[in-house]
Amino acid sequence: MRHPHTRTIHRRVAGALAAGLLCAAGFAAPAAAAPPADPPAPADGLALTPPMGFNNWNSTQCGADFDATMVQGIADLFVEKGLKDAGYRYVNLDDCWALPERDANGRLVPDPVRFPDGIKAVADYVHAKGLKLGIYTSAGTKTCSNTGFPGALGHEYDDARQFADWGVDYLKYDNCNNQGVDARQRYRTMRDALRATGRPIVYSICEWGENKPWEWAADVGHLWRTTGDISDNWSSMLSILKQNLPLAPYAGPGHWNDPDMLEVGNGGMTDTEYRSHFSLWSVMAAPLLIGTDLRKASRSTYDILGNKEVVAVDQDPLGRQGSVVSSAGGRWVIAKEMADGSRAVALFNESGTAQRIATDARAAGLPGARGYSVRDLWQHRTYNTAGTLAATVPAHGTVLLRVAADPRWAAHPPAVELGLDGGLLLTAATPATLTSTVTDLGGTPARQVSVALTGPAGWRVRATSPASAAVLTTGGTLRTGWRVTAPAGTPPGSYGLTLRAGYRSPSGTAETVQVPLTASVVVPPPSGTSYLGDLPWLSAVNGWGPVERDTSNGESAAGDGRPLTIGGTVYAKGLGVHALGDIAFYTGGACEQVTASVGVDDEKDAKGTVAFEILADDTKAAGTGVLTNAMPAQQLTADISGAQVIRLVVTDGGDGVDSDHADWANARLNC
Structure with a gap:
């Protein structure tokens, strides 16, 4: 499926999903009828673990560099860069591989410019590498690209035979131009056509979750899309995560929930966010289809995609999708049962500031035990814990653990948690007081414990109480006070600090843990009434493109918006955002009120559903219900x-982020 804002035939994910969504405040189970506790694996033995591979669409779409040379180059890189060894197998073609018309015999014709030797030659090349080839078409008269290549509706058996003759191993079957034919009929017909070929072909249903395929497709396809298209930004990834998480009971060997391809490496998110994306898709037992052009990928991209310990979570043969343990305040704990009895536990921080996230082994589903082993799958280190699982997780970060009731737990060093009490909001030349904590979570003591806090060059960071301890026993904490001063004249903005602790295990091995932190240098807000669009913000997260000042959201570069317009009324001042949006402002305890006229911008016609909230120190101070384009502006105070x-938050109304242009018109701060 295509970019939801440019592909004109896209339809929103049905409102029936809304009851099954999660929100930052908590978790709601899906309203759909419950599936069997353990749906049986299909008899064909395909996709017993989630498919892993590559799809070109997110990086090339129909560009000139999508051709046989690219596909063969990706296969080469799978082998050269260790991705094949990590488990990636499928090299999949998306739309635009064919000519716009069938031949005189009604057969599909590969584009002779892109694929001069045909698809079979590409399949042969890929197969020679020990890999598999995938192809794309749509359950309609045309595919989804703007050009519209031949779809398979009415040609299912002939097209499936062609695919099998070419040596295709995987079919992505999209949902465009379907002429209103019942979804179950469309997708079952192609299932039957594929089976009739006698060739084992993994069948990917891409109808965007519109007809709740998780309820009916376990005996139709091997995986089914649960949402609209993903895009390479934090908001899109987060929205899709929240739609897919409640569907955990429907996934299992041979039938997987598919929250769409990976965006890792495409440049729209940070490496921290990409590690979260990869961790969360793995703990959800999602298909792992690389969406970046590996010919241009960085070392960090390969490191993320090639992390075998994280891949092992995704590929666990038990086939469980992780379930939400807790999610209050954007502090997510998601646990996945593993075949060996262990649990993969994701501590995921949705928020824009570092947060402590904690749970325990029993809550994650493990039996009671004297101690547990804890493997950090990104740090590749193993510790022991008496039961507590906790970490200070950076903004938008994920700590991914594998926890087991291990009789040899005491052979590992104790897990140590670092924390920081006190705010990281500073005014230049004014000391801020902080307290760091180092806590032994293990069932064995941590010895020779020391802690250090470092800041940018020129900053003064001084301990005001002891920064070391001879020993910490289970649950023991070293508390150290700090005075942190940014130099006079330091411009407002975000600055990195690092909290680091060293200690020795009972066996004498030296251990080091550290947490990156972000301090914000702020200036007090002006007295009187100010437009928020005229003030600097602490942070801004936006679904598409940057937050715009005094215009609507244009989805791309800064300054590409239009006049803010709600219900026919044009506003000269305000903020234009796109769900999921979150803008934070420093108010310093000196302000009394925020007011705004809020709504969906008129530029999205009848599309877009959003909800607005104003948070004061993370406590909800005001909010709306779900607003649509048909509603006039609402006054929010x-x-x-x-x-x-304070934070101005826009959520997606519970149905994904498509067309969710939201305006904070005349947003004002009274101080």
Whole structure:
């Protein structure tokens, strides 16, 4: 499926999904009828673990560099860069591989410019590498690209035979131009056509979750899309995560929930966010289809995609999708049962600031035990814990653990948690007081414990109490006070600090742990009434493109928006955002009220559903219900007295982020 904002035939994921979504405040189970506790694996033995491979669409779409040379180059890189060894197998073609018309015999014709030797020659090349080839078409008269290549509706058996004759191993079957034919009929017909070929072909149903395929497709396809298209930004990834998580009971060997391809490496997110993306898709037992052009990929991209310990979570043969343990305040704990009895546990921080996220082994589903082994799958280190699983997780970060009730737990060093009490909001030349904590979570003592806090060059960071301890026993904590001063004249903005601790295990091995932190240098807000669009923000997360000042969201570069317009009324001042949006402002306890006229911008016609919230120090101070384009602007007023930070939050109304242009018109701050 295509970019949801440019592909004109895209339809929104049905509102029936809304009851099954999660929100930052908590978790809701899907409203759909419950599936069997353990749906049986299909008899064909295909996709017993989630398919892993590559699809070109997210990086090339129909560009000139999508051709046989590219596909063969990706196969080469799978082998050269160790991705094949990590488990990646499928090299999949997306749309635009064919000519726009069938031949005189009604057969599909590969584009002779892109694929001069045909698809079979490419399949032979890929197979010679020990890999498999995938192809794409749509369950309609045309495919989804703007050109519209021949779809398979009415040609299912002939097209399936062609695919099998070419040596195709995987079919992605899209949902465009379907002429209103019942979804179950469309997808079952192609299932039967594929089976009739006698060739084992993994069948990927791409109908975007519109007809709840998780309820009916376990005996139709091997995987089914649960949402609209993913895009290479934090908001899109997060929205799709929240739609897919409640569907855990429907996944299993041979039938997987598919939250769409990976964006890792495409450049729209940070490496921290990409590690979260990869971790969360793995703990959800999602198909792992690389969406970046590996010919241009960085070392960090290969490191993320090639992390075999994370891949092992995704590929666990038990086939469980992880379930939500807790999610309050954007502090997510997601646990996945593993075949060996262990649990993969993701501590995921949705928020824009570092947060402590904690659970325990029993809550994650493990039996009671005196101690547990804990493997950090990104740090590749093993510790022991008496039961607590906790970490200070960076903004948008994920700590992914594999936890087991291991009789040899005491052979590992104790897990040590680092934390920081006190805010990281500083004014230049004014000391801030902080307290660091180092806590032994293990069932064995940590010895010769020391802690250090470092800041940018020129900053003064001084301990005001002891920064070492001879020993910490289980649950023991070293608390150290700090004075941190940014130099006079330091511009407002975000600056990195590092909290680091060293200690020795009972066996004498030296261990080091550290947490990256972000401090914000701020300036007090002006007295009186100010437009928020005229003030600097602490942070801004936006679904598409940057937050715009005094215009609507244009989805791409800064300054590409239009006049803010809600219900026919044009506003000269305000903020234009796109769900999921979150803008934080420093108010320093000196302000009393925020007011705004809010709604969906008129530029999206009848599309777009959003909800607005104003948070004062993470406590909801005001909010709306779900708003649509058909509604006039609503006045929103929040009492923020005493708050240090306020946040303007826009959520997606519970149906994904397609066309969710939201306006904070005339947004004002009274101080």
